[in-house]
Amino acid sequence: MANTSSRTLRLLSLLQTHRYWPGTELADRLDVSVRTLRRDIDRLRELGYPVEATRGVDGGYQLAAGAALPPLVIDDEEAVALAVGLQAAAREAVEGVAEASVRVLAKLVRVMPARLRRQVEALGTMTVPGWGGRAGMDADPGVLTVIALACRDDERLRFRYTAADGRETDRDVEPHRLVPLGRRWYLVAYDLTRHDWRTFRIDRLAAPAATGIRFRPRDLPAADAAEFVRASLEGLYSQFRPHQVKVLVDAPAATVRERIGRWSKVVEVDADHCHVHMTADTLDWPTMALGVLRADFHVLEPPELLDQLREWSTRFARADLRPGD
Numbered sequence: 001m002a003n004t005s006s007r008t009l010r011l012l013s014l015l016q017t018h019r020y021w022p023g024t025e026l027a028d029r030l031d032v033s034v035r036t037l038r039r040d041i042d043r044l045r046e047l048g049y050p051v052e053a054t055r056g057v058d059g060g061y062q063l064a065a066g067a068a069l070p071p072l073v074i075d076d077e078e079a080v081a082l083a084v085g086l087q088a089a090a091r092e093a094v095e096g097v098a099e100a101s102v103r104v105l106a107k108l109v110r111v112m113p114a115r116l117r118r119q120v121e122a123l124g125t126m127t128v129p130g131w132g133g134r135a136g137m138d139a140d141p142g143v144l145t146v147i148a149l150a151c152r153d154d155e156r157l158r159f160r161y162t163a164a165d166g167r168e169t170d171r172d173v174e175p176h177r178l179v180p181l182g183r184r185w186y187l188v189a190y191d192l193t194r195h196d197w198r199t200f201r202i203d204r205l206a207a208p209a210a211t212g213i214r215f216r217p218r219d220l221p222a223a224d225a226a227e228f229v230r231a232s233l234e235g236l237y238s239q240f241r242p243h244q245v246k247v248l249v250d251a252p253a254a255t256v257r258e259r260i261g262r263w264s265k266v267v268e269v270d271a272d273h274c275h276v277h278m279t280a281d282t283l284d285w286p287t288m289a290l291g292v293l294r295a296d297f298h299v300l301e302p303p304e305l306l307d308q309l310r311e312w313s314t315r316f317a318r319a320d321l322r323p324g325d
């Protein structure tokens with residue numbers, strides 16, 4: 001095989017299919033000389049694959065015990081980004097995707113170096129799912145892991161922060177949790193200068209550094225970090241969110257919370273009905289949220305939501321299946 005990379009992958013595949021390979025037989029399978037085989041084995045070892053060699057006339061090669069899964073051969077930022085993506089997929093209510101993502105994430109973490117595994121596990125445990133769509137990766141993985149470790153270890157954090165008006169300030173905080181929301185990430189923390197809880201956008205945060213000073217966690221004035229971020233943003237952008245949506249749903253409150261609770265407030269009416277409240281700058285998000293309920297509902301307000309629902313249903317009813325060009 002002339003292509004060195006392809007031959008190396010083929011060698012790894014062969015080593016994983018048999019417990020032990022005589023050197024001459026392995027070289028024949030790859031159609032290379034014994035000397036070239038030794039160089040390819042050395043290349044695998046440089047990549048972190050533990051290949052054991054037996055010398056002598058009947059010498060050969062095998063993967064070390066516990067190497068059925070290969071070690072991670074990507075850099076730190078790629079590993080964190082991959083773990084973030086899998087964690088997000090594991091939270092999605094798409095049939096088959098969540099379970100598979102959990103399995104892949106478990107395998108990924110198991111073969112990571114201990115240092116990297118510690119970072120990824122901290123990011124997973126210190127992240128509270130947000131609402132309003134999938135989280136993007138519009139954040140530096142290195143920044144996320146520094147913050148996650150500080151949250152996990154109850155260690156004060158210092159960073160430079162740029163406000164919406166462009167002003168830059170140095171902040172000392174007691175970090176609480178990370179919240180991915182839409183395309184952005186947020187840090188919920190107690191600001192030691194302003195003596196109050198604050199929400200910080202991660203893309204406006206620079207040079208985070210743990211100070212080594214431990215603190216006793218305070219009680220967050222909200223049900224969880226995601227709820228705190230939602231309340232903060234609704235208060236900040238209330239002037240741009242004119243639509244107050246209220247519907248009566250013919251389904252138990254627990255069922256509705258499981259499906260759209262991240263995007264709305266659900267209030268139980270009785271065992272089989274509940275009210276759903278949403279605040280949004282457009283009616284698109286409430287329409288999509290109601291579409292995934294898989295339950296009958298009745299619009300209480302605003303009247304224009306009913307007009308949009310009828311318009312969307314007419315458009316969907318016109319959809320047809322056409323063969324590709």
